[in-house]
Amino acid sequence: MKKESINIPFNKPFLTGRELDFIEDAVTDGKISGNGKYTKKCHDFFKKKYGFNKCLLTTSCTDALEMAAILTGIEPGDEVIMPSYTFVSTANAFVLRGADIRFVDSREDHPGMDEEKVEGLVNENTKGIVVVHYAGIACDMDKIMRIADEHDLYVVEDAAQAVNSFYTHADGRQRPLGGIGHLGTFSFHETKNVISGEGGMLVVNDDHFTERSEIVWEKGTNRSAFFRGEVDKYGWVDIGSSFLPSELNAAFLYAQLKNLKKIQAKRLAIWNRYHQELEQVCGRLNIRQPEIPDYATNNGHMYYLVCRDGKQRDALISYLKERDILSVFHYLSLHRSTFYEDKHDGRELPQSDNYSDCLVRLPFYYELTEEEQEYIIRTIHEFEEHFKAHHSHSQG
């Protein structure tokens, strides 16, 4: 029998159908720079579907975070609290404005920030808290918002992975992630549920930022007010950048948004299949599967496993790779990074380090076929025998 020609990447971008039509329409319609017809369609989609107050597409989630850092008025010497187990941009956006970062450890049961460890870091210099909804699974926002209220801090939700995911408050109200803190940021990078290659969005939940958010977005000018006829010419009124994406990206994204329901159904099916069919083998290998807290929903963004140690994780990644399946680890603790190690206050963050060493993400994309997923699951079962034969003795 011929060797299986299956070759499974970790991620694969996809077309839902109308992406190229919409791009062509934008050109024909005479506008492919930012803030055109498709940008507005995307904004309207999010406002209508999730009840967001103000949405602004950006060129990346990084840029949305930079807008948040500017809007919250971060200055040198201000402190911002955030998890260490996150993407560099969560921190870099605030460091660019001069902030010192106080990194928080992850939860034992989840890579998200340990909410219980936040309040002890608050001091007179603290300006805000950035929560990261890892894998699209909500942090416990009631706890975070209470701390923020009590100490008068801004909350920015890094909801890069959390489109179409929700949090249920203690009082039973369910709200979309990105819509709870003062500001929320999303990503439409090609690894996300809905994509535009690179891309992101700022959601402004606190009205007091609304007017300035448009100015910062439009390079520090009052151009948006000008086009609404509120001022008779526009000029330089504030700091800002070119945060808005091309209509090419907005048109592509809009085609995806129109298929959000279908995309989400597919992704949840993939997630559930991994979860069910790997339960037994993970139990036997001491590998932890994701846990979804009662207050959180699952948006099928990512399927990860937490291996019992780094050696097992690396062995699994290698085993899959040799069989043409690309699984990948994720963040390296930022408090240990070359850039921040000597700026960090020295606290140990063992859970963050543990996820850096032990977490692995399985291939996950819209066009992953049942056959491909079956092959991945079967290969992980085969890994069990391989691992037990070669590595178990080292566990003593």
Added chain:
Amino acid sequence: MKKESINIPFNKPFLTGRELDFIEDAVTDGKISGNGKYTKKCHDFFKKKYGFNKCLLTTSCTDALEMAAILTGIEPGDEVIMPSYTFVSTANAFVLRGADIRFVDSREDHPGMDEEKVEGLVNENTKGIVVVHYAGIACDMDKIMRIADEHDLYVVEDAAQAVNSFYTHADGRQRPLGGIGHLGTFSFHETKNVISGEGGMLVVNDDHFTERSEIVWEKGTNRSAFFRGEVDKYGWVDIGSSFLPSELNAAFLYAQLKNLKKIQAKRLAIWNRYHQELEQVCGRLNIRQPEIPDYATNNGHMYYLVCRDGKQRDALISYLKERDILSVFHYLSLHRSTFYEDKHDGRELPQSDNYSDCLVRLPFYYELTEEEQEYIIRTIHEFEEHFKAHHSHSQG
């Protein structure tokens, strides 16, 4: 006879043929986030055609300028010299890093910065000079580079409008704009000669910035070195942002670059026709046409007129608009902006103000037809009669 149905925008984006094919190919090929196949093709195009050392596509020229501000190490208290008659981003990029801006007046014969007025502003805090090649026409780079050498300053060329434009040094060598200063920045905004909706590029001419430029571009990580196999994992090593554009934008741009020769020929034909056919009427109306210095080439980026005063300029714009032709003014002096007025050192910059008041840009895009251009030229001739009848008495 029916009213002519002609309706001429100021600008119109265009497809040269393969833009959508290339985008589709990027998706099929499995990568639409940044730094993929088409990004490399664009980099290679520019390196080969213009001999640029290092190119990095960005999401906008604004972002390329922000990279320049980071790379040149701008800190609070540093001063940067640049023209007042420029886009806000030229200044904002440096202000975001804490710079104070010393604005320079424009030349009497050209909206570009008056090179003679630069050296007097240099002091111990001066870190760099940003030249803006207005309308794609070179500043006198020999003069600028001499000042920079003498005072140990960085030179950043804001070549947003200057793709495929050249400067001839006193010794006869001709070099592409953006390739002369330590760093150069380009724009591919939809109003430019080659476009990707929003988009830009940083060109690194001084080797000493090359390694760090890749890091800053990739969100402050050494990801580029990782993919070249130079380090075994990548992490956070510096400040930076998500400066790289999606492959959607790079694919679109690459299709345009393949047609650069055709685009340039068409644009120069449009420019030359405006120049020749408006010469007489401009002379009679005391309107100035663009002048191209001996050391500069013309890249057919823009056709502008400088009216004798603001009243005449506004009358011309209105007259054209009533006849469905959209002509537009350009920058407002940044030293007079709401944001910078009280930070400016108080010097009068009369030429900059004059261009703010009197300059008008005529419709200019790749698909402008001969018939449309004829209609614009004819309408400006008709304006002459109208203006003489209604406004000339006010000149006394």
